[in-house]
Amino acid sequence: xxxxxxxxxxxxxxxxxxGLAALALFAAPLWYxxxxxIEDSRMDILQADAQRLTDVFQHDGPEGLRSFxxxxxxxxxxxxxxxxxxxxNLKPLAGNIGAWPANVPVRPGNYTLKLTLDGEPTTVALVHxxxxxxxxxxxxxxxxxxxxxxxxxxYALIGAVxxxxxxxxxxxxxxxxxxxxRIHVVRATVSAIMQGDLAHRLPTQQMGDELNxxxxxxxxxxxxxxxxxxxxxxxxxxxxxxxxxxxxELRVRLEExxxxxxxxxxxxxxxxxxVADVDRxxxxxxxxxxxxxxxxxMRRSGFITVDLAEVAASxxxxxxxxxxxxxxxxxLLRDGPAPVKGDPVLLAQALSNLxxxxxxxxxxxxxxxxxxxxxxxxxxxxxxxxxxxxIPEADRAKVIERFYxxxxxxxxxxxxxxxxxxxxxxxxxxSSLGLADNGPGLRVSMALGQDTRPIExxxxxxxxxxxxxxxxxxx
Amino acid sequence: MKVLLIEDNERVTQFVLKGLAxxxxxxxxxxxxxxxxxLAASEPYDAIIxxxxxxxxxxxxxxxxxxxxxxxxxxxxxxxxLSDVDERIRxxxxxxxxxxxxxxxxxxxxxxxxxxxxxxxxxTVQTKxxxxxxxxxxxxxxxxxxxxxxxxxxxEFKLLEYLMRHADQVVTRTMLLENVWDYHFDPQTNxxxxxxxxLRQKIDADFERPLLRTVRNAGYTLTSHD
Numbered sequence: 001x002x003x004x005x006x007x008x009x010x011x012x013x014x015x016x017x018x019g020l021a022a023l024a025l026f027a028a029p030l031w032y033x034x035x036x037x038i039e040d041s042r043m044d045i046l047q048a049d050a051q052r053l054t055d056v057f058q059h060d061g062p063e064g065l066r067s068f069x070x071x072x073x074x075x076x077x078x079x080x081x082x083x084x085x086x087x088x089n090l091k092p093l094a095g096n097i098g099a100w101p102a103n104v105p106v107r108p109g110n111y112t113l114k115l116t117l118d119g120e121p122t123t124v125a126l127v128h129x130x131x132x133x134x135x136x137x138x139x140x141x142x143x144x145x146x147x148x149x150x151x152x153x154x155y156a157l158i159g160a161v162x163x164x165x166x167x168x169x170x171x172x173x174x175x176x177x178x179x180x181x182r183i184h185v186v187r188a189t190v191s192a193i194m195q196g197d198l199a200h201r202l203p204t205q206q207m208g209d210e211l212n213x214x215x216x217x218x219x220x221x222x223x224x225x226x227x228x229x230x231x232x233x234x235x236x237x238x239x240x241x242x243x244x245x246x247x248x249e250l251r252v253r254l255e256e257x258x259x260x261x262x263x264x265x266x267x268x269x270x271x272x273x274x275v276a277d278v279d280r281x282x283x284x285x286x287x288x289x290x291x292x293x294x295x296x297x298m299r300r301s302g303f304i305t306v307d308l309a310e311v312a313a314s315x316x317x318x319x320x321x322x323x324x325x326x327x328x329x330x331x332l333l334r335d336g337p338a339p340v341k342g343d344p345v346l347l348a349q350a351l352s353n354l355x356x357x358x359x360x361x362x363x364x365x366x367x368x369x370x371x372x373x374x375x376x377x378x379x380x381x382x383x384x385x386x387x388x389x390x391i392p393e394a395d396r397a398k399v400i401e402r403f404y405x406x407x408x409x410x411x412x413x414x415x416x417x418x419x420x421x422x423x424x425x426x427x428x429x430x431s432s433l434g435l436a437d438n439g440p441g442l443r444v445s446m447a448l449g450q451d452t453r454p455i456e457x458x459x460x461x462x463x464x465x466x467x468x469x470x471x472x473x474x475x
Numbered sequence: 476m477k478v479l480l481i482e483d484n485e486r487v488t489q490f491v492l493k494g495l496a497x498x499x500x501x502x503x504x505x506x507x508x509x510x511x512x513x514l515a516a517s518e519p520y521d522a523i524i525x526x527x528x529x530x531x532x533x534x535x536x537x538x539x540x541x542x543x544x545x546x547x548x549x550x551x552x553x554x555x556x557l558s559d560v561d562e563r564i565r566x567x568x569x570x571x572x573x574x575x576x577x578x579x580x581x582x583x584x585x586x587x588x589x590x591x592x593x594x595x596x597x598x599t600v601q602t603k604x605x606x607x608x609x610x611x612x613x614x615x616x617x618x619x620x621x622x623x624x625x626x627x628x629x630x631e632f633k634l635l636e637y638l639m640r641h642a643d644q645v646v647t648r649t650m651l652l653e654n655v656w657d658y659h660f661d662p663q664t665n666x667x668x669x670x671x672x673x674l675r676q677k678i679d680a681d682f683e684r685p686l687l688r689t690v691r692n693a694g695y696t697l698t699s700h701d
Binding site for chain 2: 287322
């Protein structure tokens with residue numbers, strides 16, 4: 001009974017039954033039409049024939065009809081027809097039957113009955129007319145002529161059913177076998193993956209069917225999972241590395257204090273440094289927690305309308321002194337409000353991270369330009385372009401990875417989570433980070449969907465949640 | 476200032492109690508939420524420091540809600556190991572006045588506590604702020620030191636306004652970030668120091684007595700006292 005559980009077999013049985021039903025639906029009306037039209041028209045023809053003979057009788061009398069019939073039989077026009085013309089006493093006057101058939105009633109009408117003609121039993125359709133003066137006319141036809149035709153119809157029908165059943169069964173078995181073969185491949189791949197080898201993929205073809213499309217989807221999912229798992233692995237390694245450094249320093253510092261027991265001033269300076277080490281560890285932790293929080297997608301519930309132009313203006317304003325201090329130029333280009341649906345805190349953080357990064361890598365007298373533009377469709381794109389060394393195209397995907405820092409930047413303070421945090425924020429907002437060449441420099445852009453609602457507040461420093469405005473004395 | 480500390484971690488409790496005593500404040504302490512709620516409802520405190528997660532009996536947020544429902548307006552500072560923005564919002568929505576994530580620096584805690592109690596005292600609408608000979612008119616947005624007009628950028632004005640409202644108190648960098656720039660995240664820069672030094676250039680540079688001072692390991696304060 002296990003075979004019955006196979007979906008392929010069930011499918012082929014279903015299709016076979018459907019085929020049989022279709023055949024029956026096709027045959028039944030045909031059979032009915034055959035019966036009605038052929039038999040009815042057969043009677044009609046016989047009646048028309050009888051009418052013609054009656055006309056001859058009325059016109060030319062018994063003798064005329066007798067010679068007419070004799071002539072027709074003689075010329076073999078009568079064919080397979082039965083003709084009999086008798087006097088009122090049923091004595092044959094003309095025709096191709098020797099005597100009045102015993103089982104034909106002596107009453108005018110249409111009959112279909114069995115007769116024995118020339119010693120052979122057969123079925124005959126008959127029209128019996130009573131003519132003037134009691135003469136009788138019998139016009140009939142041997143319908144045994146149609147029997148082989150009907151039989152052939154039935155044979156064809158049975159043959160069709162047999163072919164359908166055979167093909168259905170065969171098809172079911174073949175489909176099942178093909179399906180099982182492909183499912184087996186999927187199962188083998190999946191169990192290989194379950195054993196920990198995430199590199200496996202399902203085989204796919206270029207021009208594929210539904211199963212192929214499914215395989216492609218699964219492969220994309222696998223790629224995503226593999227990337228996530230690698231991400232986690234990389235993050236674990238990176239955490240181990242990035243946390244180990246300050247923790248090692250901290251441990252050394254404290255142990256040294258314990259061993260050397262220096263003068264209070266020296267000891268306090270060391271303790272100060274130790275607190276700074278701990279703060280570094282905490283800030284790495286906070287950045288990671290923030291990333292996890294963003295990745296979980298839960299922040300999406302707090303989306304409100306945010307004017308990205310204002311967020312950018314605020315961030316540029318915040319970083320202006322840093323640019324001045326370095327002797328580089330920080331500039332904002334905007335044209336009117338740019339409303340988007342989003343989390344104001346995260347968008348502000350993304351902008352500030354991007355500007356911070358750009359300023360960090362821009363040399364003195366360099367330029368950082370922040371642009372907020374509104375597209376024709378209402379979507380908003382924010383771009384931060386710098387004139388720093390840029391990022392080689394091959395490394396662009398890597399900089400978004402957690403903890404990655406370009407070789408040139410080693411030694412620059414920072415956790416190395418900056419761009420990946422921005423990327424996570426962009427992803428949360430249904431966007432992605434575009435990295436391009438600014439010739440020279442890097443151009444990072446983030447395209448956000450439009451928000452059709454008007455901005456409720458004209459120009460807050462950075463639009464924020466009402467709950468956070470807990471400083472009425474200041475506001 | 477009399478403070479109630481509801482906190483179950485002994486180490487943190489010792490740290491906070493010692494710090495408060497050194498700053499000249501008195502404090503009661505209980506590790507139990509139930510006792511804490513009883514104390515808060517019956518004794519007059521200037522502020523309450525409350526751990527968000529207490530073992531067993533009552534959740535910190537439930538205590539806040541109960542106190543607020545009973546009509547107690549004592550400022551409450553929530554301490555929590557939960558750093559999510561959503562947790563922060565829940566705490567403030569329940570009726571907390573400020574939220575500080577563990578681990579924290581004592582200077583940060585004290586500064587925020589000061590800000591809370593001061594705010595509770597002076598809820599009146601002010602249009603003119605004054606510290607020594609530095610005067611700010613909030614309506615005309617005019618800033619004067621002595622008889623001289625000082626021109627400030629809008630953001631510098633906001634920064635000065637916040638410092639003046641919290642005159643003689645320590646304000647931390649985080650407090651400035653949150654209240655002047657509305658940045659509820661750590662931008663990992665020392666830019667606040669740069670903004671402060673720019674402001675200092677304008678209001679202090681040409682004058683004998685500096686008003687805007689740096690407090691080591693804590694933040695800044697705007698004060699006329701020495």
